[in-house]
Amino acid sequence: MNMIPIKILSDNDVKVILDIRNTVACVENAYLLKANNQARLFPLISEDLSEGKADMDIKSGILNGEDTFGLKLVAWFGENEKQGLPPLTGLTMIFDLKTGLPKAIINARYLTAMRTGAAGAIGIKYLSKTDSEVLLVAGTGFQAVFQIAAAISVKPSLKKVYIYNPLRYQSAMKLQCSIKEELGKITNDIGDLGNCMWLQRIDSVDFIAVDNAAKALEETDTVITITPSRKAYISNEWVMPGTHFSCIGADMPGKQEIDEKIFEVARVFVDDIHQASSVGETQTPIKSDIIDEKHITEIGYLINGTIKGRTSDKDITIFDSTGIALQDLTVSNFLIKKAEELNIGTAVYI
Amino acid sequence: MNMIPIKILSDNDVKVILDIRNTVACVENAYLLKANNQARLFPLISEDLSEGKADMDIKSGILNGEDTFGLKLVAWFGENEKQGLPPLTGLTMIFDLKTGLPKAIINARYLTAMRTGAAGAIGIKYLSKTDSEVLLVAGTGFQAVFQIAAAISVKPSLKKVYIYNPLRYQSAMKLQCSIKEELGKITNDIGDLGNCMWLQRIDSVDFIAVDNAAKALEETDTVITITPSRKAYISNEWVMPGTHFSCIGADMPGKQEIDEKIFEVARVFVDDIHQASSVGETQTPIKSDIIDEKHITEIGYLINGTIKGRTSDKDITIFDSTGIALQDLTVSNFLIKKAEELNIGTAVYI
Structure with a gap:
């Protein structure tokens, strides 16, 4: 059985690569690809996990313009801070649109903070x-x-x-x-x-x-x-x-x-x-x-x-x-490319 | 920033752990938890990626009975075989229902084959x-x-x-x-x-x-x-x-x-x-x-x-x-537990 190489990027890895300027550029590009019919959102999943205390959503979509599809699951756990844990957690999964093979798993915490700031x-x-x-x-x-x-x-x-x-x-x-x-x-x-x-x-x-x-x-x-x-x-x-x-x-x-x-x-x-x-x-x-x-x-x-x-x-x-998922996908693609160039992150076979 | 330890299980790792008997037991348990209101499915996402040539679905849910939530993305790429690539690819993401922290990423190929066999x-x-x-x-x-x-x-x-x-x-x-x-x-x-x-x-x-x-x-x-x-x-x-x-x-x-x-x-x-x-x-x-x-x-x-x-x-x-996603979640939980016991898989900080 062939093993597939994927890249794991931690929150620290993301922090080394992302700056405000490149994040804004990626998010603008996500909006642009959507308007130009080179990207599409899949239905949003938004669910309570524990009423008033925890919820999660799954945002997914396809970026034909960058040969990518994928998703981000982000969860909010309101009582985490009491235990010294981050209230927002989550992961992004990126797949290659030419083969369906997974390319990367990226911690979604800093990525979400930056891409949401860029949107505003x-x-x-x-x-x-x-x-x-x-x-x-x-x-x-x-x-x-x-x-x-x-x-x-x-x-x-x-x-x-x-x-x-x-x-x-x-x-x-x-x-x-x-x-x-x-x-x-x-x-x-x-x-x-x-x-x-x-x-x-x-x-x-x-x-x-x-x-x-x-x-x-x-x-x-x-x-x-x-x-x-x-x-x-x-x-x-x-x-x-x-x-x-x-x-x-x-x-x-x-x-x-x-x-x-x-x-x-x-x-x-x-x-x-x-x-x-x-x-x-x-x-x-x-x-x-x-x-x-x-x-x-x-x-x-x-x-x-x-x-x-x-x-x-x-x-x-x-x-x-x-x-929208497309913000996460364009930023993730940028992260993958830069991580490759700078030799950042962990390569794993899955 | 605190790093979160997660486990990566490749298709080969899954193959070492899963046998028909334990898979059938996990899938039965998934059905049982659902009937006993200890589990719930989130809406199914099913989308074409390239008409007639590629599609994908995202199955997600919550297993209160096993303190877990998560999802599986599986993609089908009909023309992969010509290039010597598997037509079915995908990943499972497992999260802890007590904290929202990610626990594992598991190659979904062999897992899906086994849990689907178990269902029949x-x-x-x-x-x-x-x-x-x-x-x-x-x-x-x-x-x-x-x-x-x-x-x-x-x-x-x-x-x-x-x-x-x-x-x-x-x-x-x-x-x-x-x-x-x-x-x-x-x-x-x-x-x-x-x-x-x-x-x-x-x-x-x-x-x-x-x-x-x-x-x-x-x-x-x-x-x-x-x-x-x-x-x-x-x-x-x-x-x-x-x-x-x-x-x-x-x-x-x-x-x-x-x-x-x-x-x-x-x-x-x-x-x-x-x-x-x-x-x-x-x-x-x-x-x-x-x-x-x-x-x-x-x-x-x-x-x-x-x-x-x-x-x-x-x-x-x-x-x-x-x-249903609950099959993937119970089997994944079993895999995580066994991988820990047998020291199988790759530990990564994310």
Whole structure:
């Protein structure tokens, strides 16, 4: 029986290879391949493992444009932190579309954090005002750091980041204290030796915890939402003309972060129409008949130039990202290629 | 960042551990846990990768009874054989239900062959006549060998095996020539040193290629169907009272092997009602309104004693198995445990 060589990449291996810039490039390419019919998602599997305490989802798809198919299983175990274990765990499996043979198994933890940060940032890159200076990040968990990192990487005009937690101001304060150190642990550009330019960039931004979202929004032109909220905590009345939202937290039925009325006047982009309207921020305005699917465009069509994004400095724009398998597949392919070049990871016969 | 230890089991590792007897025990346990509400299937994903040339499915589920959840991706690439590659490839991923951490990655090729053989045999063990002597196996591909192996292992009364290929008699002749050698490569019982008793058992059976199914069925009391057929090749009129069918080949919409009228009078058992009636042999009689879901029982209820199987030597019985994730999970758990004991496989940090 012939043994098949596969590559195993640990979270540490992934961390050595991935920087914000190459991750953003991979995720943009995933959106582009989808819009150009060179990629397709398979149905999302999302299941409770222990009610309110643990769940998992399986995201899978095919990337004809990169001769790949595969999946990612990610599980959330809410009580892991008490035992010193990571609450998010998971693996990515990558297969060759020419032969069906497995190519690699990759720890999905850091990969997911980076590709999700990249998604939020791509929304900002393509939709927020050119000279956007003030970002409000709602949410102070593990993923918030990656959202901030990718946002300030793709948007050099950003000077100030408001950190907001709709439930606990204290958490926002805590993140304000640690954010520079946390951001410094992420690599922006592997070519930037010692991460020097990145550390300078981080230092050029003010990070300020806020406890009044309405007031902060008066000054904000770019918003990222990244909480597990089940009801809107940003009211339509607080939103200034010209604001862009990257909505990242809602990824399950019942989740919502921003007032569905904001969708009424906004230009709305998503990663995948079906997934966004069933489990994303878009689910509520769709259910409430505020918008229908005709009002929504997949962001790949903005990237490939088919559709225009922002048309004026007054437009309110939304990018709703629920996270799609194609992001995981393009990033995984990049990791496999780089791991080969740099001789990183463990080769195993299976 | 903490690294997580996982075990990689190659196809050769699996082959060292799995024998027919322990595989049958694991698969029976999977059915039992399902009937006892200690296990649950997640939705089946089944997708074309290249029309008519390649497809894949993802089977996933949770085994509360064994603190496990996970999935198996299996792909079929019809043109692989021309390049000397296996047409079936795939991997199983096993996770710990207490922490969500990954435990093992297992090559799914031999595992799938063995657990699918075990399924057909469990149908025979619980439903065919006690003294069944003649088995007809329709289908002469890779999986037919595993079906025959498991059948003659669980049913010591079997003395004669008719080998039938509905399209090419030559293929049946070819399998008749090689079947004893092929069966000899499978381990029936690891405790049987040198596989001696198993080789004797194989030698006690006559294997005969046939080109007339109607005639062979006059003498047959147990049937296994394991072809990729899309229309019935066994007619209702040919079936003798008392015959048992283990229907294994149909596992996709549009597949069918036996006349749907046989279901009208048969006692029908399946591995999973939803899956069998949507992609299994049961799909056609359901669609034709010959039976409804009330006529179908999951075999776990037969194994746990809730429902009676065969009630007389005249009953026609059917076990329709489409293959469920829980089989893969129980077999994988057994493999992980044994690999630990025997120090088999590769330990990797991920």
